[in-house]
Amino acid sequence: MKPPTMSSHSPVTAYRHSRGVLIPCGVFLAIGVGWSLAVSAFKVPPLLLPGPMAVFRTIVEERELLFQAAASTLSEILLAIAIAVVTGFATAILVGISPLVRRTIFPYILATQVVPKVALAPILIAWFGIGMESRLILAFLISYFPMVINTLAGILGTSDAMLRYAQSLAASEWQILVKVRLPAAIPAILSGVKITAGVAVIGIVVGEFVATDSGLGKVIIDSSASMDTALTVAATLLIGTLGLALLGALELAERRIVYWQSGS
Amino acid sequence: MISLARMGARWRAVNWPALIFGAAIVSLWEALVRALAPSQSLFPPPSYVMWSLYVRFDLIMEHAWPTFCQTLVGFLLSVVLGVALGWIISKSRTLFEALYPVVVVLQVVPKEALAPLLVLWFGAGTLSRTALAFLIAFFPMVINTTFGVRSLNTAMRDYATSLLCNRWQFFTKVELPWALTSILAGMKISVTLSVIGVVVAEIVAGRNGLGYLLLFAASRLDMGFSLAILLVLAIWGGALFAAVVLLEQRAVYWRR
Amino acid sequence: MGQGARLGQALPLGLNPIREKLTDAVEGPRRQSPNDPHVVIADLSKTYELKDDSIESIRRVSFEVERGGFLSILGPSGCGKSTFLMILAGIIPASSGVVKIDSTPVIGPRRETSLVFQVPALFPWRSVLGNVLFPIEIFKGDLKRHHDKALALLDMTVLADFKDRLPEQLSGGMAQRVSLCRALITDPELLLMDEPFSALDALTRDEMTLELQHIWEKFRKTVVFVTHSIREAVFLSDRVIVFSPRPAVIGCDLRIDLPRPRKLEIQETAEFNRYCAEIRASIGVRSG
Numbered sequence: 001m002k003p004p005t006m007s008s009h010s011p012v013t014a015y016r017h018s019r020g021v022l023i024p025c026g027v028f029l030a031i032g033v034g035w036s037l038a039v040s041a042f043k044v045p046p047l048l049l050p051g052p053m054a055v056f057r058t059i060v061e062e063r064e065l066l067f068q069a070a071a072s073t074l075s076e077i078l079l080a081i082a083i084a085v086v087t088g089f090a091t092a093i094l095v096g097i098s099p100l101v102r103r104t105i106f107p108y109i110l111a112t113q114v115v116p117k118v119a120l121a122p123i124l125i126a127w128f129g130i131g132m133e134s135r136l137i138l139a140f141l142i143s144y145f146p147m148v149i150n151t152l153a154g155i156l157g158t159s160d161a162m163l164r165y166a167q168s169l170a171a172s173e174w175q176i177l178v179k180v181r182l183p184a185a186i187p188a189i190l191s192g193v194k195i196t197a198g199v200a201v202i203g204i205v206v207g208e209f210v211a212t213d214s215g216l217g218k219v220i221i222d223s224s225a226s227m228d229t230a231l232t233v234a235a236t237l238l239i240g241t242l243g244l245a246l247l248g249a250l251e252l253a254e255r256r257i258v259y260w261q262s263g264s
Numbered sequence: 265m266i267s268l269a270r271m272g273a274r275w276r277a278v279n280w281p282a283l284i285f286g287a288a289i290v291s292l293w294e295a296l297v298r299a300l301a302p303s304q305s306l307f308p309p310p311s312y313v314m315w316s317l318y319v320r321f322d323l324i325m326e327h328a329w330p331t332f333c334q335t336l337v338g339f340l341l342s343v344v345l346g347v348a349l350g351w352i353i354s355k356s357r358t359l360f361e362a363l364y365p366v367v368v369v370l371q372v373v374p375k376e377a378l379a380p381l382l383v384l385w386f387g388a389g390t391l392s393r394t395a396l397a398f399l400i401a402f403f404p405m406v407i408n409t410t411f412g413v414r415s416l417n418t419a420m421r422d423y424a425t426s427l428l429c430n431r432w433q434f435f436t437k438v439e440l441p442w443a444l445t446s447i448l449a450g451m452k453i454s455v456t457l458s459v460i461g462v463v464v465a466e467i468v469a470g471r472n473g474l475g476y477l478l479l480f481a482a483s484r485l486d487m488g489f490s491l492a493i494l495l496v497l498a499i500w501g502g503a504l505f506a507a508v509v510l511l512e513q514r515a516v517y518w519r520r
Numbered sequence: 521m522g523q524g525a526r527l528g529q530a531l532p533l534g535l536n537p538i539r540e541k542l543t544d545a546v547e548g549p550r551r552q553s554p555n556d557p558h559v560v561i562a563d564l565s566k567t568y569e570l571k572d573d574s575i576e577s578i579r580r581v582s583f584e585v586e587r588g589g590f591l592s593i594l595g596p597s598g599c600g601k602s603t604f605l606m607i608l609a610g611i612i613p614a615s616s617g618v619v620k621i622d623s624t625p626v627i628g629p630r631r632e633t634s635l636v637f638q639v640p641a642l643f644p645w646r647s648v649l650g651n652v653l654f655p656i657e658i659f660k661g662d663l664k665r666h667h668d669k670a671l672a673l674l675d676m677t678v679l680a681d682f683k684d685r686l687p688e689q690l691s692g693g694m695a696q697r698v699s700l701c702r703a704l705i706t707d708p709e710l711l712l713m714d715e716p717f718s719a720l721d722a723l724t725r726d727e728m729t730l731e732l733q734h735i736w737e738k739f740r741k742t743v744v745f746v747t748h749s750i751r752e753a754v755f756l757s758d759r760v761i762v763f764s765p766r767p768a769v770i771g772c773d774l775r776i777d778l779p780r781p782r783k784l785e786i787q788e789t790a791e792f793n794r795y796c797a798e799i800r801a802s803i804g805v806r807s808g
Contacts (some may be wrong), residue, residue: 003317022309023361023362023365024365024366024369026362027362027365029361029364048384048385049385052541080397100281103279103281103282103287104281104282104285105282106280107282107343108285109449111502114456114495114498114501114502114504114505115494115498115502116456116459116497116498116501117465117503118376118459118463118464118467119463119474119493119494120376120474120494121467121479121480122467122479122481122483122490123478123482123487123490123491123494124484125482126306126482126483126485126487126490127306127487146626152404159641161637161639161641162641162643164420164611164637165635165637165641166632166658167611167629168437168609168611168629168633168635169629169631169655169658169659170610170628170629170630170631171658173687177660179654179657180643182646183643184643184644186606186645191341198372200375201374202374202376205374205376205377206376206464206467208379209379209468210466210467210479211465217377218375219712220377220380220381221380221468223382224380224381224384230383232380232381232384233381236377236378236380236381239373239374239377240373240377242364242372243372243373243374244372247372257647259686260644260645260686261644262685273571
C-alpha cells in the first residue's frame with residue numbers, strides 16, 4: 001500500500017470512515033466551548049485571544065470588509081489554480097511524450113519541490129511591485145510543479161497489462177495516450193489538482209502578507225498591527241474556511257468525475 | 265581495474281542531458297542578462313549571485329543559523345509528537361473516529377495564515393517561527409503514522425499473535441518496521457514544510473533569520489544578494505530532504 | 521516504470537515492412553490454399569540481454585499450426601511460453617528465426633490476431649459494452665454495425681444483463697468473459713490466449729473451459745492456448761506441445777484424438793488420463 005500523499009486523506013474521505021458527521025462536529029463544538037471557557041477562566045485579555053462570541057460579533061460587524069476581502073482573495077486563488085492546472089497539465093503531456101525531454105527536465109522539476117518557494121515572495125515583489133501580479137506569479141510557481149509531477153505520474157503509471165493489451169491492437173501512441181493513459185490517469189490528475197489548490201491558497205495568502213494591498217491577508221496584517229485581535233482571528237478563520245470549502249468542493253467533483261471507483 | 269564495459273555503464277548512468285541542459289540554462293541566463301538587462305543589481309547574472317554569496321557570506325550565515333535551528337527543532341518536534349499522536353489515534357477506535365477527521369481538516373486548512381496570530385501570541389522571535397514550522401509539519405506526520413500503523417494487514421498481525429509475542433515485541437519487531445515506510449514518507453513531506461513554516465514566519469515579522477534578510481535585501485533591490493539567500497535556502501531544503509532520504513534507505517532497506 | 525514509461529517509443533519491429541510491401545506489390549499477394557498451415561514457426565529463438573548477463577528464453581523452436589485447430593502450449597512457469605506467445609502476437613521481436621502467419625512474417629501486432637491475457641485488463645472507466653467495443657474504436661471501424669455483434673457476443677457468454685455495468689462490479693470469471701468477447705469482436709483469424717483461466721478459482725475455471733470450447737466449436741478460429749494445466753490442455757485441444765523449462769525447446773508434440781464436443785466427464789476416462797500421463801512423463805523426463 002502506498003503511504004498517503006498530501007491530499008489522499010481528505011475531509012470527505014475521513015467522514016466516510018467515522019460514524020457520520022456527528023462525531024467530528026461534536027469535537028469541533030467541544031473545541032469552541034473549550035475555547036470560550038478557557039478565555040474566561042484564565043482571564044485572557046481580549047487583545048491576546050478573544051472568546052468565540054467576540055469573534056462572532058466582529059464577523060457580523062465587519063461583514064462588508066471581510067466579504068470584500070474574501071472575494072478578492074478567492075478570485076485570485078481560483079485564477080492561480082486555473083492557470084497552474086492548465087499549464088501544468090500541458091507541460092506534463094509534452095514532457096510525457098518524449099523520454100528525452102523527460103530525462104532532461106524532470107530532475108529539475110522534482111528539485112524545485114524541496115525549495116521553499118514562499119521565499120520568492122519578496123523577490124517577486126521587488127521585480128513586479130506590490131499587487132496582484134506578484135501574488136499570482138508566486139501562487140503559480142508554487143502550484144505549477146505539483147500539477148506537472150502528479151499528472152506525469154498518472155500518465156506514465158498506467159498498468160502494464162492495459163498497455164500491453166492496447167499494444168496488441170497495434171494502437172498508435174496517440175490513441176494509447178488519449179484512450180488509455182489519460183483516462184487511467186484521471187485519479188492522479190485530480191489528486192494533483194487538489195494539491196495545486198491547497199498550495200495556491202498558501203501562495204496567495206503569503207503573497208497578501210508581503211504584498212499587502214488587498215484580500216484577507218491584508219485584513220490580518222492590518223488588524224494585528226492595530227491590535228484588533230478579534231478581527232485577526234475572524235479573518236484567519238475565514239481563510240481556513242475558504243481553504244476547507246475549496247477542497248471539499250474538489251472532493252465532491254472528484255467523486256462525480258471518477259465514477260468508476262466506488263471506494264476511491 | 266574497471267573494465268571498459270563498467271566504465272561505459274557508469275558513463276551512461278550519469279544523466280548527461282539534464283546536466284547539459286542545466287549548464288545551458290545557466291550560461292544563457294548569464295549571457296542574456298549581461299547583454300540586455302538595464303540593471304545588474306535588479307536582474308543579476310549567476311556570476312553576480314555567486315559573488316554576492318561570497319561577499320555577504322558572514323552576514324548570510326549569521327542569519328542562517330537561527331533559521332536552520334528553528335527548522336530542525338520544529339521538524340523534530342513534529343516528528344516526535346506527530347508519530348506519538350498518530351500511534352495513539354490508530355490504537356483506539358473511539359479516538360480514531362473522534363480525532364482523525366479533526367486532524368484531516370486541520371491538515372487541509374492553510375496554516376501559514378496563522379503566522380500573524382502566532383507572532384501576536386509568541387512574539388516575533390524563535391518561538392513563533394518554531395511554532396509555525398511545527399504546526400505545518402505536524403499533521404502530515406500524524407496522518408502518515410496513522411496510515412502506517414493501521415495498514416498492517418491482519419494476516420501479519422494474526423501470525424504474530426499466534427507466536428504469542430508480547431506487546432513490546434509486537435511493537436518493535438512488527439508494527440514499527442511496517443509503519444516506518446509511511447512514517448519516513450511523511451518525514452519527507454514534513455521536513456520541506458518545516459522550512460516553509462520558518463521562512464513564512466520570518467517574512468511576516470521579526471528582525472533575524474534568512475526570511476527577514478531576504479526581505480531586507482529585496483527592499484534594497486539588491487537582487488544578487490536576494491537570490492544568494494534564496495540559493496542558501498534551497499540548499500538547506502535540499503540537504504534536509506537528502507538527509508531524510510538517506511535515513512529512509514538505511515531504515516527501510518527492504519523496499520525496492 | 522516498466523512498459524509504462526515507453527510513451528513516445530514505437531514498438532520494436534523486426535523485419536522491414538517496406539520490403540514485404542514491395543514484394544507483394546511486384547509479385548502479388550501470396551495465394552492461400554486452405555491446406556496451408558495458418559502459422560509457421562521456424563527456428564525461433566529469443567535471448568534477453570541484461571546488464572551483465574544474457575538469458576536464453578527460447579531455443580530453436582519450429583512447428584506449424586493448422587488452420588482452425590486448437591493448439592495448447594504447456595510448460596512449467598517461467599519456461600518461456602508466454603514470451604513465445606508475445607512473439608507470435610508481434611509484441612516482442614524474436615532474436616532469430618521467423619514466425620509467419622498466412623505466409624507473411626510477423627513484424628508487429630496484427631489486427632487479425634487477438635490476444636487474451638491472464639489478467640482481464642479491462643478499462644475501469646468503460647462499461648462492459650464499452651470495453652467490448654474498444655478494439656473497434658481503435659481500428660476506426662463502424663461502431664453501429666459492431667454494436668449488435670457485441671450484444672450477440674455478450675449474449676453468448678451470458679453477460680447480456682451486465683452490458684452497462686462497470687468492470688469493478690464483475691467477478692473474475694465475468695471479467696475474463698468480457699475480455700474474451702472483446703477479443704472476438706474483431707473477428708480475428710488467430711486467437712492467442714496466455715493462461716487466461718489460471719487466475720480463476722477451480723469451479724469458474726471448469727465453467728470457462730466449457731464455454732471456450734463452445735465458442736471455439738461455433739467460430740472455429742485457430743487458437744494457440746498457453747497453460748500450465750495438463751488436464752486443461754488435453755481437454756480443450758487437438759494438439760498439445762510441451763515446452764521444456766528454460767531455455768524452451770519442444771519436449772513433446774501430441775495429437776489429442778478425443779471425440780468432440782467434449783463434456784467435463786471425459787476427464788474421468790482412461791484415454792484422457794493416458795494422454796495426461798504421457799504428457800506428464802515427458803515433462804518429468806526433461807526436469808529429472
